[in-house]
């Protein structure tokens with residue numbers, strides 16, 4: 001690639017950045033560099049590319065990182081062994097004992113657990129706020145607030161936060177804004193361009209896209225943060241394997257086309273569900289009645305592939321639907337080509353039961369896949385009609 005990657009469109013960057021044909025063999029696809037170590041030219045002298053040990057760096061991982069940075073329009077990307085490892089690194093680099101952070105009231109359950117159960121033991125304090133309400137966030141800010149941790153859309157209620165406004169609010173208070181961009185993906189939303197300081201991803205979800213790999217990433221424009229994250233990752237070792245990096249890179253190539261289809265299918269399903277007599281409320285930012293609709297239309301390209309809804313007849317009826325669908329597989333996780341259904345209260349969000357983050361029992365969450373939309377609608381209809 002001779003041109004500046006930023007001058008290419010999204011799909012071109014996904015397929016080409018960091019992925020030039022292998023200079024030695026001409027292999028069109030970046031090889032899986034399944035090696036732990038690298039020959040050195042002399043004591044202390046690495047060969048070109050300065051690889052010396054694969055915890056520190058590996059060429060397959062480097063390719064993935066270059067592509068990820070280009071997709072988020074960021075300067076630096078670091079790949080991690082999981083989304084939680086990526087989040088953990090950001091939290092540990094940004095916070096010291098006595099520091100405070102603000103979390104959204106439907107932050108990913110694993111992130112909440114990490115902060116609530118692990119970080120608090122190291123003297124870090126947190127407050128929960130509805131990030132859609134800027135006044136609430138402003139009044140949660142303290143002199144020692146160092147981070148605002150934002151998801152938009154949120155999980156599982158698909159709330160929308162104003163990323164640009166949160167970034168400004170954070171910066172006025174001397175804090176940084178982290179955006180977990182897992183649900184939107186860089187195809188739909190690029191938080192660094194809206195003023196965020198750090199983007200984190202669970203690449204396990206849409207970026208990998210095929211439910212066959214667990215991974216995470218951090219993207220930032222800050223040279224200083226990148227150095228500190230790199231140092232921590234090399235010290236603590238939460239790196240993805242070369243094969244995992246390769247699978248994620250392969251998934252990335254089709255992110256744009258997959259997201260278009262995820263969005264189209266989800267829009268149709270959200271509209272159809274909102275008219276079904278067994279459905280009480282549909283949570284999807286693409287619906288005009290969603291409170292975050294106009295904000296989502298402003299900061300996102302489309303509205304994503306996640307849809308949640310409540311059953312009119314309560315929790316047991318919702319559980320029945322989740323066990324009756326055939327194409328929608330009953331499983332945790334999201335973002336793969338296949339559609340999934342889950343009951344957040346008893347599955348993904350069981351760990352937040354009894355806390356401020358508790359979700360309604362009659363709620364179901366769909367990760368709408370890229371199958372034939374008619375088949376997906378029929379599957380949901382027959383499960384709902386029987387409930």
Ligand SMILES: *Cc1c(COP(=O)(O)O)cnc(C)c1O
Pocket residue numbers: 082083084085108110111151155180182183201202203204205214215216
């Ligand atoms: C899955 C997920 C994570 C955690 O990522 P893992 O790859 O499972 O460690 C973090 N944030 C969000 C929004 C997620 O969906």
